[in-house]
Amino acid sequence: MRLFLEGSRAVAEAVRLCRPGVISAYPITPQTHIVEELAQMVANGELKAQFLNVESEHSAASVVLGAVATGVRAFTATSSQGLIYMSEVLFNIAGLRLPVVLTCANRALSAPINIWNDHQDSISLRDSGWIQFYAENNQEAVDFHIIAYRLGEDKSVMLPVMVCVDGFYLTHGIETVDLPEQEMVDKFLPPYKPLYKLDPDEPMTMGPLVDPDYYMETRYAIQETLKNTLRLIPKLTAEFAGIFGRDYKDGLVEEYYTKDADKVIIAMGSVCGTIKDVVDELRKKGRKVGLLKIITFRPFPYLRVYEALKNVTKVAVLEKALSLGALAPLAQEIKSTFFGRKRAPQIISSFIVGLGGRDITKNSIKEVFRRLNQREVSGEFIDLKPELLKEEYVG
Secondary structure, rough: OOEEEEHHHHHHHHHHHHHOOEEEOOOOOHHHHHHHHHHHHHHOOOOOOOOOOOHHHHHHHHHHHHHHHHOEEEEEOOOOOOHHHHHHHHHHHEEEEEEEEOEEEEEEOOOOOOOOOHHHHHOOOOOOOOOOEEOOOOHHHHHHHHHHHHHHHOOOOOEEEEEEOOOOOOOOOOOEEEEOOOHHHHHHHHOOOOOOOOOOOOOOOOOOOOOOHHHHHHHHHHHHHHHHHHHHHHHHHHHHHHHHHOOOOOOOOEEEEEOOOEEEEEEOOHHHHHHHHHHHHHHHHHOOOEEEEEEEEOOOOOOHHHHHOOOOOEEEEOOOOOOOOOHHHHHHHHHHHHOOOOOOOOOOEEEEEOOHHHOOOHHHHHHHHHOOOOOOOOOOOOOOHHHHOOOOOOO
């Protein structure tokens, strides 16, 4: 069923189709519309679930932790400071191997306070043990939530999944989406039946104190599971394509004119749509350029990225996040991909764009391609305003 929907409404409809039994969240821009819609669905009887109002994001994360621990499918959503406030519990959710699904409506972190989009919130949680998907558009946002539940609840995985959608660009943007029928989702996503749960009739301890004799093995188990997930995701996306008709290939990356390209931009999220437009425009002029879109950021698909880029001469890593005092996060992964490899791009340059919601225009993308003709750069900012770079502004 094709509908013209706001992104947040589309995400809420996708979550409804996944039949969560417990939903809990605290309102924060630009995530609020998602759970507002879900709360209305519960109130109207359209979704058989408990919606729990709480006083903070920390409590919301605790509620869904408890729900999944007792064998109930659960959902939450947040943004920015809310995600950081949740972080203590999010590490626990992953450590307890609980397949919660969370929508992160990506937004910049304070200070200064900024409610607009970049990726610094979810990127800051990249080492928490959560699987992370990044959506380019609202159709992907819908589909990735359905895939997220199936993946996280797989008996070989049992890990939480974060679906990252760009705040305002996607959450408040209105697009046509193909919303699947309930029967199709039920065919792809069976009821949640965990291997273990808290049950008074069969008592067990979950999350006990673990001393040095055992702790390392818990980390090893999660690490190995995430590595194995890279083999499972392509199987699930192939099954998804067979049922829903939308093919995300391996679900790890998307190659857009990379096969014959000598220059490729690597990026995540909604900016990939703008990059595709520029690639189309430049290719009409005979330029061999392309895009490699990262869909699965955690676990990171090193081998898949290597295969896609090993014959490319120049690569630009374009990202809306910083690792202050170090190489930018996605650039770190791309550099690591080619460390010690015989075949690698001659140039891997890193560019920072769009922080705090600053527009990333076609000219911004063209400027990145232009700078790839020059020397390799690391963490170079695009579209800075020189007039704001006076001493009193930068400290």
